[in-house]
Amino acid sequence: MYAEAIKAGIEVRRYDTAPPSLDRSLGVRLRRLKKIVGALKVLWHFGREHPEGTVYCSLSGGFGLLYEVCLIGVARVARLRVLVHHHSFRYLDRPFWPMHLLVRAAGPKALHVVQTRSMGEKLQQRYPRAVRVLDMNNTIFMGSPISARQLLSDRTPFTVGYMANLSRAKGLDDMLQLAELAQRAHSTMRFKIAGPFENPADEAQYRQRLSRLANVDYLGPVYGDAYKAFWQNLGAFAFPTRYRNETEPLVVHEALRHGKPVIALGRGCIAAQVGDAGHVLPPDGDFAHEAWRILSEWASDAGRLEHLQGLAHAQYNALHRESLVALTQILQQIKSKPTQDP
Template sequence: MLLLIDLPQPVHGMSTVNRAFLEHIRERGVEARVINTVPSYAARYFGSFWWFPVKIIHTIGCLLRLLGYLLVHPRSRVYRSVNGGIGQAFDIFYLAFCRLLGARLYIHHHSYSYINRPSRLFAFINRIAGPRTVHIVLGEDMKLKLSQLYAIPLNRIRVQSNLAFFTMGDRQPETDTKDAIIIGHLANLTFDKGLDTFVEVCYRLAEMKVRFRAYIAGPTQDAQVKALVEQVTQDLPESVHYIGPLYGEQKDDFYQQLDVFVFPTKYVNEAEPLVLYEAATHGAMLVGTRRGCMQQVIDSLGGHSFQEDESLAASIAGLLQQAQQQQAFAQHQRLARSDRFARVQRAAKQSLNSLVSEFKSSHVSRS
């Protein structure tokens, strides 16, 4: 089997999942060859003028390697994580080569950019891939919309949550000694990702006399974002703290201390944010919007999802006040959320194992 995937570097949601997917199928005995379709050796140029020409040259090399592989291994299975947006222009060439040389395609979808609204570019890609292609999606919502928009039979679509690639936090929940609710927001801090809503929640909690501590984590690159963070930390210095970008154990420590992870994203192409699972592994309650697959994710893990409207911040603040009054953040409740995470994850892992079995079988299942 051949995997045409973007691997870190650069690090982003899809490349992280691609690496985890590769490691898992190899552990399960799948003989997987890999062509890294992103120029990781030039990651320092990511986001600059030079990235695009470097990627074009790299893609030509990848296509030659793909051609050589398929000539030696005809009718092989080929797995491709497709891009969202203009990045699909590169996918056209990879999938066309695979189709022409008789490969059996699996396409993994990670973006809602062509799910929220019809895309001529993806419709063209779907025609190139052909009707025998198996599509892998993140959730039931994505499955139904993909089928409806592009006339893909439901029996050619597999649902595979990224939850299967996470492990539980290995530390015990903290004891019931806190006198304030602890909430957090972690992202590449932008208004699209919901920073402004999180800040408004903080102001509302303060007005409601709710005892709380709020931690904002992640890089700030936009001047307006920086100004908002500075303003709220000045206005509520005892309650709101900005702690910057976090990695590794620092990120684990951040999630471990939280009672609630708040992710009120408005990002139009949001799919299945990995930060939700990162927080849930430590037993934090999830609160967020209903973009992409988020409602299914949050509800399945015992959290609370909200429609985006003018009352969003007020609704979240009201929920947090009520949850605190009902002792929803006591240790036994945190343990219950951790148990729920484990149950839901077992189902995701079973789905992944079924997919791996399909990769290893002598034919592509039609069921």
């Protein structure tokens, strides 16, 4: 949002309150607390200098929300308008008392930005005090749609891509099981897997499984030209995430942007992301066997696959247009003068 606000000519003061690392030690928590105290002071002085200003806060998914309750509370006292951006389903799938506190602190005039309409509906059902909700998907922070001409590629043999921070939660076990099914069936289907292992302690056993799969190319982390090359010659993209806080994975948008139909488990906003451009399975279902059946059908029907690839491209274009409209609404609110006190 920072870059978009700057491009819109909005004066922005940015303050980073993120923890210095993912370590949960006392030292890291104390350093973050020091950051929060500094942010509280900045907010208070900003409110006195800019009584018609807005505070934008990207929210945590866990108990970090308690820090943000303090920030938003000071923003309200300083008479700043409040705009909060939600990125987690943790407090949507089940009640979470820190979010109750945050919604109360933000007040009825706060604008809650979510990724999809269904996410907004869940937010309001769970926390009725969140009165004003606007959905803006994450394609706004990604590249422009790729032209249909650029999507053409040689798709023989049929290849399925998968990219993630590799772990059981992100679906690596499901992908390996899928590749094992294909290998036992003597299928010509191939798989490209990219990304770092999330837990170095698990890497050895996963590499051992990979070494037994002749139909899998493990590429490791990919950047730059290697990242672009990953998307070439894919027939489809798979994302069997079981991560409980999954919301709107950017890699699914990236697959659609490259015209790749997606088969995934329906966590978070994934069903709304994919739409008709693929197949979304129940979030706790048997991914490997169902995906093997569906991907085999796609691979054997060139006409259907081409149609799905066109739908993937169209889905990304539609989502990107929607996100541009939502961004315009957000920036207009920030620029406008409040009609009443927040």
